[in-house]
Amino acid sequence: MGAGETMSANAAVMLAQWSYQPRVRTATRVHPDGCRDVIVVTAADGRRDWFVSDLDNTTRTVVVNGLERYEGIRLRPGASIDTVILAAELAQADMGRASVVTVVEASCSIDVNIREAIAGLSSRTLSITAHAREQGLGARQLQRLFASQGLPPPLFWMALARARRTVAALPQADSLASLALDMGYSDQAHMGREFRRWFGTTPARLRRDKPRLEELLASGLATGS
Numbered sequence: 001m002g003a004g005e006t007m008s009a010n011a012a013v014m015l016a017q018w019s020y021q022p023r024v025r026t027a028t029r030v031h032p033d034g035c036r037d038v039i040v041v042t043a044a045d046g047r048r049d050w051f052v053s054d055l056d057n058t059t060r061t062v063v064v065n066g067l068e069r070y071e072g073i074r075l076r077p078g079a080s081i082d083t084v085i086l087a088a089e090l091a092q093a094d095m096g097r098a099s100v101v102t103v104v105e106a107s108c109s110i111d112v113n114i115r116e117a118i119a120g121l122s123s124r125t126l127s128i129t130a131h132a133r134e135q136g137l138g139a140r141q142l143q144r145l146f147a148s149q150g151l152p153p154p155l156f157w158m159a160l161a162r163a164r165r166t167v168a169a170l171p172q173a174d175s176l177a178s179l180a181l182d183m184g185y186s187d188q189a190h191m192g193r194e195f196r197r198w199f200g201t202t203p204a205r206l207r208r209d210k211p212r213l214e215e216l217l218a219s220g221l222a223t224g225s
Contacts, residue, residue, distance in 0.1 A: 012076070012110060013075055013076055013079045013104070013108045013109060013110050014073055014074070014075065014076070014101070014104060015035060015074045015075060015076045015219050015220070016073075016074040016218075016219040017071075017072070017073055017074070017097070017101075018071070018072050018074065019069065019070065019071045019072070020064070020069075020070045020072075021067070021068070021069040021070065022064055022066055022067075022068075023066055023067065024066040025063065025064070025065055025066045026063070026064050026066070027061050027062070027063050027064075028061070028062055028063075028064055029059055029060070029061055029212070029215060030053075030056060030059065030060050030061070030062055031056070031059045031199060031215060031216050031218075032055075032056040032057055032058060032059065032160055032198055032199075033056070033074075033164070033218065033219075033220025033221055033223075034055070034077040034118075034122075034157065034160055034161070034164075034220055034221025034222075035055075035074050035075055035076065035077055035079075035219075035220050035221065036052055036053050036054065036055060036074075036075050036079065036081065037052070037053040037072040037073060037074050037075065038050065038052055038072065038073045038075070038081070038086070038100065038103075038104055038108075039051055039052070039053060039070055039071070039072040039073075040070070040071045040072075040095050040100055041068055041069070041070055042068065042069040042070075042071070043065075043068055044065075044066075044067040044068065048095045050090055050095065050100075052081055052083065052086070053072075055151075055152065057152075057156070057160075057198075058197065058198060058199070058200060059198070059199045059200040059201075071097060071100070073100060073101065073104050074219060074220070075104075075108060076110060076115070077118050077122075077157070077220070077221045078110055078111070078114040078115055078117075078118045078149070078151060079108050079109070079110045080108065080109050080110060080111065080149055080150075081107060081108050082107045082108070082109075083107075085106060085107040086103060086104075086107040086108075089102075089103040089106055089107060090103055111149060113135070113145060114145065114146070114149055114151070116135060117131070117135050117142065117145065117146075117154070118157050118221070120134050120135065121154055121157040121158040121161060122157065122158075122161035122165075122221055122222045123161075123222075124184075125158060125162050125183075125184040126158075128142065128143075128154050128155060128158070131154060131158070132154075142154055157221065159194065159198075160198060160221055160222075161221050161222040162183060162184060162185075162194075162222075163194050163195065163198045163199070164216070164220065164221055164222040164223055165183060165222050165223075166179065166183045166185075166191065166194075166195075166203070167199075167206065167213065167216045167217065167223075168217060168222075168223055169182070169183065170203060170206065170207050170213065171207070171213070176188050176191070176203050176204065176207075179191070179203070188203075191203060199216065
């Protein structure tokens with residue numbers, strides 16, 4: 001596919017579907033995963049509303065009211081959302097899961113060049129110039145490609161992907177020092193700073209915190225299909 005071409009949603013843009021319904025008012029963590037989600041909220045009285053999540057750049061805590069049901073469609077990294085179409089379609093839909101999927105298909109897409117660029121940035125840590133060259137672009141052209149889609153710059157995707165790849169490798173690592181070097185960090189301290197930046201914790205603490213580790217291994221940038 002050429003420049004500006006897009007893939008329709010569903011298999012191309014939808015990464016995962018999820019639901020969450022706490023029984024009581026609950027504080028829950030939201031981690032940076034490179035994805036945006038279309039989320040439908042059903043209140044205890046049956047009223048429904050929706051919103052689109054932002055791209056997070058650090059772990060944050062959100063408070064969810066008890067008995068509210070959250071159903072989400074996680075979009076692939078780099079997906080574009082036409083919020084005008086999304087709002088118009090959801091206003092007419094019953095907001096059941098099948099209806100929301102249909103609406104996502106109508107309102108979300110992904111530029112193939114963006115998808116390929118993010119795949120390259122996520123796979124390994126190179127210079128931005130080297131990644132751009134793999135896409136047949138110059139470094140400034142790659143920057144402009146992301147800016148044209150209203151997306152964070154290439155460095156955001158490369159740094160977050162490396163941090164998430166490191167999380168995935170954490171349970172099997174023989175030592176944190178060797179893991180840092182294997183993942184392209186200058187040393188263990190550098191890796192620790194990046195973990196605090198993205199996830200608000202250190203590799204050593206995360207290694208012992210299995211629930212948090214499992215949260216971070218959910219589908220998303222560098223860990224999804």
